[in-house]
Amino acid sequence: MEGKNTALIVIDVQKGFDHGVYGPTANPHAEANVSQLIDEWAERRLGPLVVVRHDSPNPLSPLHPDCPGNELKEDVARAEADLTISKHVNSAFYGNPDLHAWLGRSHIESLVLCGIQTNMCVETTARMAGNLGYDVTVAFDATRTFDIDVEVPGLGRLRESAENLMRATAMNLAAGGFAKVRTTADILSRL
Template sequence: MEIEENAALIVVDVQKGFEDPSWGRRDNPGAEGNMAALIARWQETGRPVVFVRHDSVQQGSPLRPGAEGNGFKDFVEGRRGGGAGPEVLVTKTVNSAFHGEPDLDAWLKGAGVGQVVIVGIQTNMCNETTARVGGNLGYDVLFPVDAMHTFDLAGPFGWSRTAEELTRATAVSLHGGGFARVVTTEEVLVAAG
């Protein structure tokens, strides 16, 4: 695997509101450590970092602007502004980071970025949607699946899936469908030198 010198790390919705018990059971307890390692590597090597914040418009959401949960988790907030490379904050109200402000696609193209690495919360929601849109826009998308997490989820017809099942389904859909290359944090860290 090759990581381009200007590959952008997109850190999606690593916000305090996802610690609210209302989300239910999550997977991948090591996700935050892997996210932190990737942010550190990107900042050390001067690569661009995109911090994405979900500003929920749903009343009562722990992610709504003004709520404590809207803020980034401490390990992310403490790293903002600490890198040698370019950095941008994108805010959004929908799943895809490509549908926020400022325009992420325009910012990446303006920086000559063709490869993105997506990490954050939730695997099968905002991360997956961002990966699909990024793939459709022509980016080489890397998806280190162990640098993200999600929650158990109930769906229609009485169906439900565990966080682990949803993570596997996302990985298979993205990788098998050609939207992204599903990889590990270690693979990315080694390749990013």
């Protein structure tokens, strides 16, 4: 990250994730760390802030644009974003406007990612960013996810805790070379 043009990308920090449909969560203090990153980013003028919002096409989703849950949480909503992206898939690179094109025009080489859900949109965006050649860091304690309980044909009913899913994401990103996984404090001390 040092010596590079770095963008902070805040992914899907929306009110709908507090809706009971998602179940138990890990790292309930994630949003406090997201807020710290946003505040430090602005105060120290570390680079552009990109805010990503998931606009679910499912009218029953708390993240559907017609639902109050689609709104960004207060600390993210009040931030002065350089770019706001709307997406309806996991990766922020498949949103509107085009994140990759904007980063290129802005000469951004390095990304710091945070937000919700660790093993879904954050991990997918980090993997794609790594494959596109960005220097990616995930602020791990500024992410969170939820327990999963799903029926998978041929494998049966699968259940996993949010904590284990977060650990698996950290391992996948680090071992696969997609991203560095760090704490908020560590990231801020390196910038």
